[in-house]
Structures are given as C-alpha cells and as structure tokens.
Amino acid sequence: MRQQDGQRAALFRIVGFILACLALSACSPSDHSSSASLAGEQGRGGAMLAYEHELQLLLPQSEIAPRLQATREACETARFGACNVLRIEQGAGRADITLRIAPAGVEPLVAMAAEGGELGQRITSAEDLADAVDDTRRRQERLKAQQQRLDELATRKDISVTDLITLSKEQAGIENDLQALAQIAAGHQRRLDTNRVTLSFLPTGASSRSSHLSQAFSNLLDNLAEGAADALEKTSYALPFLILAFPLFMLWVWLWRKFVRRRT
Structure with a gap:
C-alpha cells in the first residue's frame, strides 16, 4: 500500500513538472513579437542585382490606415532619402504600399512603418540584370x-x-x-541603385491564416502540375504500345469474324 502511494506521489510530481514547463513556455516571448526590421541590399563585387523586398506587418486594425498614410508621407517627403511611391492598395482590413528607395533608407523606413507591430512573412529576392x-x-x-x-x-x-x-x-x-x-x-x-519594397499592413493574427491559405493553394498547384507531368510521362511510355496494339486488335477482330462466318 505504501509502495502504491509513493508511486502516485511520484506520478503527481512528474505531471506537475510537465505542467510547469508548459506554463513557462507559454509565457516566454514569441518569435513574432520581435521588432520588424529589414535592411536594404545592393549588389557587391560588381554584381548587377536588382533587389525586391516583401514584408508583412501585423498591426491593430485601427492603426493600419494611419500607418499607411505616415509611410506614404515619409516616402514623398524623402524623410529617409530619395523615395518614390509606386503603388497603394487598400482593402477590407488591410493595406499595401509599394515604393522604391535607396538601400540606406530601407531599414529606417520599415522600422518607422512597423513601430509597435509584429513581423509577418518576409521575402527578399534579386534579379540579375547583367x-x-x-x-x-x-x-x-x-x-x-x-x-x-x-x-x-x-x-x-x-x-x-x-x-x-x-x-x-x-x-x-x-x-x-x-x-x-x-x-x-x-x-x-x-x-540597381534602389530597392523595391512592398509593405503589407495586416490586422494582428491574419498572417498565419493567410500564409496557411497561400501555402495550401501553392501546394495544390504544385500537386496538379506534378500529377499532370507524371500522367503525360506514363502516357508517352504507353503510347507506342497502344499504336501497335490497335492494328493487331483490328486484325484479330477481322480473323474472328471470318472464322465465325465459315462455321456458320
């Protein structure tokens, strides 16, 4: 009896330790709570690379429109260097702005636009113009x-x-x-001298949903493309046999009919 009580107490202690670890991990700061930053890029060593950045910024719903306007004014007034607004789009609960700015102005501009927000998806790409x-x-x-x-x-x-x-x-x-x-x-x-930057202002919590949906659609298209390619490849292997089998089948039908007619 005492042995069973001791085992139960040990089990309770283990369960309590696991719950405490889970509570500590839940209270730990999330990676998404880090301040959003994005440094400008420029080709090095004679490379002719045109850089583009796409960044999602998660903000409270009420802060999206004012932050978009502040970002636009900072660009148009050259607050962080020569800057040109290329495109602005506002929809239900979100806003997007695309601009072109010198690499040195990318980081301070993004820091201003993302102040108090969270970092979502970030993509940096380069096109070789050599x-x-x-x-x-x-x-x-x-x-x-x-x-x-x-x-x-x-x-x-x-x-x-x-x-x-x-x-x-x-x-x-x-x-x-x-x-x-x-x-x-x-x-x-x-x-080559500037970076193209697209900032997407989204309400807090929307990044994970949009990323899951975009990933699902992306995988769907990839799966369809791979399936179609596999089907075409298998069909190409079987096509010569089908071409050869068709006249043989017609010959067999003709012989069968001729044999049946003779018997009748």
Whole structure:
C-alpha cells in the first residue's frame, strides 16, 4: 500500500513538472513579437542585382490606415532619402504600399512603418540584370558607330541632295533608337541603385491564416502540375504500345469474324 502511494506521489510530481514547463513556455516571448526590421541590399563585387523586398506587418486594425498614410508621407517627403511611391492598395482590413528607395533608407523606413507591430512573412529576392545591361550597352555602341559613319558621309562634298535626305532620315532614326536605349539604361541603373519594397499592413493574427491559405493553394498547384507531368510521362511510355496494339486488335477482330462466318 505504501509502495502504491509513493508511486502516485511520484506520478503527481512528474505531471506537475510537465505542467510547469508548459506554463513557462507559454509565457516566454514569441518569435513574432520581435521588432520588424529589414535592411536594404545592393549588389557587391560588381554584381548587377536588382533587389525586391516583401514584408508583412501585423498591426491593430485601427492603426493600419494611419500607418499607411505616415509611410506614404515619409516616402514623398524623402524623410529617409530619395523615395518614390509606386503603388497603394487598400482593402477590407488591410493595406499595401509599394515604393522604391535607396538601400540606406530601407531599414529606417520599415522600422518607422512597423513601430509597435509584429513581423509577418518576409521575402527578399534579386534579379540579375547583367545580361540586360550588357545587351543595352552593345546596342548603344553599335548605333553610335553607325551614327558616326553616317555623319562622315554627310560631310562629303560630292553627296547628292537625294542621298543627303536619305542620310538625314537614317540619322533621325538612329537618334530616336539611342534615346530609347538611354531610357532603358536609366531604368536598369535606377533598379540597381534602389530597392523595391512592398509593405503589407495586416490586422494582428491574419498572417498565419493567410500564409496557411497561400501555402495550401501553392501546394495544390504544385500537386496538379506534378500529377499532370507524371500522367503525360506514363502516357508517352504507353503510347507506342497502344499504336501497335490497335492494328493487331483490328486484325484479330477481322480473323474472328471470318472464322465465325465459315462455321456458320
């Protein structure tokens, strides 16, 4: 009897210890309560990388609209450096703002926008623009060489009026192409010198639900794609046998009918 009481007491102590650990873990600070921060990025070592950031900020419902407005004003007034607002979207219980800012201004801007909030999903991606920049530069050099040759021909004294008119048209076309390429090159440089930042203001508690739903839909599409690919691959293996089996089947049917007719 005493042995059973001792076992029960030991069991109670173990259960109490487990409950105490669970209570301490529940009281410990959550990872989501950490202050939201996002540092700007720029290509290093000659890399031509255009960085983009997507960040979810969890705030009380009443704070979303004022925080969106404050973020917009900070960008438009260049509070943290040169900044341009690209897109603003407001919906039921949420708001999104997309802007382009120098890397040094990303962290203070995000810290201001997320003050008192929680960090949700964060995505940083980069696009390599090296090929696009090199292609634009090669096209500019080729057009400039053509422009120089046309300028030399236009200075010749023996050139006719008709040829001069033709040269003038070609020079105008090359000049237009060079201006278009200059705009493209300026756009590439702007993407290299700045970061594109998208801030999504969500009510507290919405991040986990949205992430679960997006993950579910993402997995659904992936599963459909994989299933379709597997089905096509298996069908491709079986297709030659089906093609070969069809005439054999028709031949068997013809022989069977002929055999039945002879018996009748």
